[in-house]
Amino acid sequence: RKEVEQDPGPFNVPEGATVAFNCTYSNSASQSFFWYRQDCRKEPKLLMSVYSSGNEDGRFTAQLNRASQYISLLIRDSKLSDSATYLCVVISFGNEKLTFGTGTRLTIIP
Amino acid sequence: GAVVSQHPSWVICKSGTSVKIECRSLDFQATTMFWYRQFPKQSLMLMATSNEGSKATYEQGVEKDKFLINHASLTLSTLTVTSAHPEDSSFYICSAQGHRGNEQFFGPGTRLTVL
Numbered sequence: 561r562k563e564v565e566q567d568p569g570p571f572n573v574p575e576g577a578t579v580a581f582n583c584t585y586s587n588s589a590s591q592s593f594f595w596y597r598q599d600c601r602k603e604p605k606l607l608m609s610v611y612s613s614g615n616e617d618g619r620f621t622a623q624l625n626r627a628s629q630y631i632s633l634l635i636r637d638s639k640l641s642d643s644a645t646y647l648c649v650v651i652s653f654g655n656e657k658l659t660f661g662t663g664t665r666l667t668i669i670p
Numbered sequence: 671g672a673v674v675s676q677h678p679s680w681v682i683c684k685s686g687t688s689v690k691i692e693c694r695s696l697d698f699q700a701t702t703m704f705w706y707r708q709f710p711k712q713s714l715m716l717m718a719t720s721n722e723g724s725k726a727t728y729e730q731g732v733e734k735d736k737f738l739i740n741h742a743s744l745t746l747s748t749l750t751v752t753s754a755h756p757e758d759s760s761f762y763i764c765s766a767q768g769h770r771g772n773e774q775f776f777g778p779g780t781r782l783t784v785l
Contacts, residue, residue, distance in 0.1 A: 568711075592772070603763050603776040604714065647713070656702070656772050658765075662713040 561586050564650050566661035573638055574669050580634040581664045583648030592651035593624055593631050597644045598663065604647055607633075635666075643668045673697050674766045676777035683754055684785055691749045691780045693764030699744035700766035704774060705737075708761040720747050754784040 566583045573579045585593075593610035608615065610622040610631050621634040635642055648661035673696040683689055693703055702721050706714040718734075720726040720741035728734045738750040747766075751758055761781050765774035 564713075601761070601779075601781070603779045605776070606773065651772065656767070657716055657719065658704075658714075658774060659716075660714040662711075 562661075563587060563659050564648055564661040566646075566648050566664050568662055569665040571664065571666045572669055573666065575638060575640060577638050578634065578636045579638055579666065580632055581646065581666075582630050582632045583661050583664075584628075584630045585648075585650045585659075586629070587650070587652050588629065589653040590629075590650045591653045593622075594649040594651075594658075595620075595622055595631075595633050596647040596649055596660075598647055599644050604660075607646070638668045640668050640670060642666060672768070672773075672775045674700075674764065674775045674777040676762075676764055676780050678780060679778060680781040680783075682783045682785065685755050686753055689751045689754055689782060691751075691762055691764075691782075693747045693749070693766065693777050695745045695766040695768070695775070698766075698768045700747075700768055701744065702767040703741055703747040704765045704767070705739060705747075705749050706763045706765070708763060708779075714763060717749075751782065754782070756784045758782065759784045 595607040596604040597607045598604040610624045614623040619636045623632045645663040645665045647663045650659045675694045677692045705717045708714045717732045718726045718728045720739050722744050726739035741747040763779040764777045
């Protein structure tokens, strides 16, 4: 089983819609969680950290469910510029390494 | 702040040649640098972790003699792909981590194509 799993998509969503995707992680010792965004042929960029209490940044909301070992990302009022691959990233306790999921590809359709 | 550069941004080479990729932290001192590889439609895979002045730690399955990493200063790490073959064609991305926190700042990546 992969350490971090994501539905690769693609998710094709009309502009203005709300879209959500999940990521599951296998290591219960995981302690830090992030969502990164990667545009085609570019490096990943940090979108937001995911805290136990959940966090919101504008149209983006991230949540963590430790019991079920998944994190989620919700995008409201989606924009064309949201089209990208969204990478779920996990850091395990006592380890500074980032473990990346394969990413979920999102395309916002005009 | 927290800008990381990579050079070259893309390279095409013949099979059997060696290719050196540079990763620089431009406005901070990177105590640790990471090298990743990403094949098309796949995740970033960590290849190795390097700390300034010490030998790199390679992930399982990554040949240290093929992927030579040098972290000679707090702002520069290099990855040399020795005797490159077509299967080494990939997107190589470095990241740098400073003294504060564990956030990694990624370079723009180097696309290597081996003919």
